[in-house]
Amino acid sequence: MTVDGGNAPPGPADHPGTLDAWFARQAAGRGDAVAVTGPDGRLTYRELDRRANRLAHRLRSLGVGPEVPVAVRAARTTGLVTALLAVLKAGGAYLPMDPASPRERQEFMCADAGARVLVTDSATDPLAPVAHTVVTGPADDLDDLPADSPPPAGTRPANLAYVIYTSGSTGVPKGVMVEHRQVTALLTGVRDRFGFGPDDVWSMFAPAAFDVSVWEMWGALLHGGRLVLVPDDVRRSPQDFHALLARERVTVLNQTPAAFRQLVRHEEETAERGDAPARLDLRLVVFAGEALPPQTLRPWIDRHGDARPVLVNMYGITETTVHSTYRRMTEADLAPGVGSVIGEAIGGWTMRVLDARGRAAAAGTPGEIHVGGAGVARGYLGRPALTAERFVPDPDSPVPGARRYRSGDSARRTGDGDHEYLGRLDHQVKIRGHRIEPGEIENALTRHPDVRDAVVVTDRDAAGEPRLVAYWVAAPGGAPPGPTELRDHLGRGLPQYMVPAVFVALDSLPLTLNGKVDRRALPAPEEQRPDLDAEFAEPNTPTQKALADVWADLLSVDRVGLDDDFFELGGHSMLATRAAAVAGERLGVRVTLRMLFDRPTVRELAEALDATSAPRHDNSDRGDA
Structure with missing residues (x-):
């Protein structure tokens, strides 16, 4: 792998047109190669191309074409990838929505974006603003449609590829409009650094509504690699995710630092039990989505070194197309006092740290990050005033009319040209990779x-x-x-x-x-049990008491009752992962993450654990497989 590349912008010959055109070239040359693997099976490039073509014909008949947004709401199966590709083949722009997000938010996004067509794998939950719902899956009627590409829609590199909504300070989410040319520029801009190719296997860990999925999905498919979809329950379980990485022989992994810490902790706990963690084939781990404290990489580097897989920290923003910088992380970065270093701009991007007057901040002096170049998005959908406020003229660009994005993030430039990320200038935060x-x-x-x-x-x-x-x-x-x-x-x-x-x-x-x-x-939250709807009931059995103690420690509360819900006490998926591991170690039984999600109270979980560990004298099956 090449890890040191220049930052010269890619020339016109490097831009491959639209995303669907680039994919078509891969499908023509690698038709029999596996393109995507999911919980529902796998598709070759030829099969994916034909399925997407059939759906694209249906979308074209509903009026989808250039600049037309199409909402896509589907589980993490091969059908999701087919739908996203089909929207582009029809000439439209996809609007990805998380199936688990509230219906009110889904309907707002459809109405705000003007999405009149919804592609979904669920026929039971239509959305009010949508005029046409296309249901995909085993029972769909798409097989009668042509498997060849629909007639050209006239889509150009400057047309919209997708709209992704991010949190808004006014209480209203805002849609970021990204064009084909910005995504293709991202992939050509990192070509010399990463050397992606058909031998790579990428995991798609991020939800489709999170912009890192753009990098994961198109990074795999446009280089002829294989995309492995990570099911939601596996995403929440470091043990199962580690097993998937080993089983599928994933080579390219993208993680938020918080999610990666869970994976590292799993390896540590496996080793502490005297077992050897499964061997991984990773050659590259890319961190994105939140600040990376380098010292958190020590357990991984102590076990695996820093040569393979290569560890790279990439700062980025949805408004500048996923990633903007590159910084290889090595053992030298574990030294005390090293902050969240994010490196320099990738090829075709620019990054400036400016003071409050818009002048370059001196080395070592904090300032606001401004990102320019090929990745700057079109703007916010239907928000011209906000677009003008955040997407400002770029006086350093030789391109007439070029803009750069005011990130609201603070950084300082170091003496050697590196940059240290310092946090937000406003109150915006990132929780588990989500900008809020x-x-x-x-x-x-x-x-x-x-x-x-x-x-x-x-x-x-x-x-x-x-x-x-x-x-x-x-x-x-x-x-x-x-x-x-x-x-x-x-x-x-x-x-x-x-x-x-x-x-x-x-x-x-x-x-x-x-x-x-x-x-x-503001006062620090008191470490006591909140006033829940459930009346406090004292845990009695050894299993109940052990679970209550584990939850109290992890959730920073003074006591936990029998009928207290783990998530109502402040738990979330990453704390649940830790709770399952600690409870299992303390009780000497296997506690799965699914058990905790299905039985989120001490009473329910204790009953399930006692049932699975008790001697069986009949054929009943009350535990988790």
Whole structure:
């Protein structure tokens, strides 16, 4: 692998046109090679091409063409990849939606984007703004449609490829419009650094609605490699994910630092039990989505070294097409005092650190990151004022009319040309790789009739991972809602990763002298059991007590009752992974992540664990396989 490449912009000959045209060339040359593997089976390049062509014909008949957004909502199967490719073959732009996100949010995105067509694998959940729903799957009627490519739609590299929604500070999500040429520029811009090719096997870990999926999916398919879809339950289980990486012989892995720490912890716990972790074929691990503290890589480097797989940290933003910088991480970066280093701009991109007056910040002085070059997106869909505010003229570019993006991120340039990421300049945060505007959560909270004011901040849970904490003030005259009611209220309009782990009721929010919320004066959440709907019931059996102790330690609460829900206490998928591992070690039984998701109370989980460990005298099967 080439790991040191120049930053010269790719020339016109390097740009392969549209994404679907680039894929068609791979399909023509590698028809019998496996393109995608999922829980529902595998497709060769020829099979994927033909299935996508049939769906593209149907979409074309519904009026899909250049600049027409098409909503795609599907589980992580080969059908998802087929649908995304088909939208582009029809000439349209895909709008990916998480099937688990609230219906209200899905309908907002469709209405905001003007998506009149929905491609889905579920016929039972239509969306109001959509005029046409195309259901795909085993029972669809697409086999009667032509398997060859539809007539050219006239799509050009400057046409839209996709719209991905990100959190908005005003409480309204905003759609980022990305064109074909920005994605192809990304892949050509890193060509010399990574040497991607047909021997690579990529895991698609990110949800389709998260922009890293663009890099994973098209990085694999446009280089003739194989894409391995990671099912949702496997994504939540480091043990199962590690097994998938080994079984599928994945070579290219993309992870948020938080998710990778779970994978590293699994290897450590396996070794502590005296077992050898399964051998991996990784040649490259790319970190993205949040800050990477280099010291967290020590356990991995101690075990695997830093030569293979190569470890690369890439800073990026949805508005500048996934990745913007490249920084290879080595053992030297584990030294004390090294911050979250993000390197320099990739080929065709530019990065400037500017002060408040728009001038270059001196080396070592913090400033705002401005990203320019080939990856700058078209802007925010239907938000011209916000687009003008964030996408500003680029005086350093030789291209007339070029713009660069004001990221809102702070960094400082080091003496050797490297850059250290320092965090957000505003209150925007990243939780487990998801970019979140706390203002969107605050606005949703205050829409509850019994909530007057709210502010949302981040702190760290017992495992050291960032979490959301909501401080709120009750409206006068109403009945103050409990955490469960507030969590349910938010869950009806926000994705799960935006629901705070902790809710703190205050008489009033502290203010600064100029009347703004004084976030530094907010009290630390008390380490006590919140006021849940379930009455506290004391754990009694050894299994119940052990589970309650494990949960109390991980969730930073003083006690856990028999009927307390792990997730209502502030748990999330990564803490659940840790809870399952620690509980299993303490009890000497296998505790799976699925068991905890299916039985989230101490009572339910203890019953299941006791049943699986008890002697059997009949043929009943009450445990998890």
